[in-house]
Amino acid sequence: MTDHDEGSEQSLSQSDVKAYGVEALKQIKQNHFLSTIGLFHIIQYELQRALNQALSEFHLTNAQYSTLYTLQKQPPLSAAEIARQRYVRPQALTQILNDLQRRGLLHREEQPGTGRVLLISLSEEGLHVFLQASKKIDQLQQNILESFSAEEKELLEKMLYRYLENLQQVTLSE
Numbered sequence: 531m532t533d534h535d536e537g538s539e540q541s542l543s544q545s546d547v548k549a550y551g552v553e554a555l556k557q558i559k560q561n562h563f564l565s566t567i568g569l570f571h572i573i574q575y576e577l578q579r580a581l582n583q584a585l586s587e588f589h590l591t592n593a594q595y596s597t598l599y600t601l602q603k604q605p606p607l608s609a610a611e612i613a614r615q616r617y618v619r620p621q622a623l624t625q626i627l628n629d630l631q632r633r634g635l636l637h638r639e640e641q642p643g644t645g646r647v648l649l650i651s652l653s654e655e656g657l658h659v660f661l662q663a664s665k666k667i668d669q670l671q672q673n674i675l676e677s678f679s680a681e682e683k684e685l686l687e688k689m690l691y692r693y694l695e696n697l698q699q700v701t702l703s704e
Contacts, residue, residue: 566693584670588663589633593618595667597626598652598660601636606649608641635659 581592590598600615601607609627613620627650630636635656641647652660675683 580670580674581667584666585663587666588659590659590663591626593626594630595660595663597623597630598635598656598663601650601652602657602660606639606651608647608649612650630656 578592581595585592585595588595596616597612600612604615607615609623610620612627613623616623627636627638631638633655634653636650637653638648638650641649678686
């Protein structure tokens with residue numbers, strides 16, 4: 531764990547999460563300042579780990595599942611449109627699309643009249659895998675939130691949306 535001057539934020543890495551675990555991090559929180567950003571970092575790491583574990587039975591990564599989700603919502607799309615909706619660079623998406631196509635989970639067809647732009651959609655198998663994986667993700671979400679009351683779930687969602695809006699405003703104004 532990185533040491534800083536007294537009173538300043540203590541930086542927690544992914545290896546800290548693994549090494550110390552959630553209970554130990556609660557102790558660290560009691561003894562040191564752990565920022566909201568630091569807590570979100572830990573939540574992101576743990577959520578990514580849980581998603582990858584849940585998706586592993588379908589031989590999908592979180593990035594592949596997100597791509598299937600995007601295509602299921604609004605097919606067909608170009609690679610550039612998928613990248614925009616997923617907030618990734620088109621180059622980063624290329625390997626994901628190639629892997630999904632190799633597995634028969636999506637189709638690429640030339641967009642009529644363009645001669646270049648390929649439209650991408652889910653195959654029947656892709657939709658089946660997506661729906662099965664989605665059931666697993668829904669169960670994960672239920673498990674994570676099972677100790678929350680309905681009011682707490684609603685409040686958490688409202689607060690997270692407000693946090694996101696504030697973050698977007700801060701980054702836009704800089």
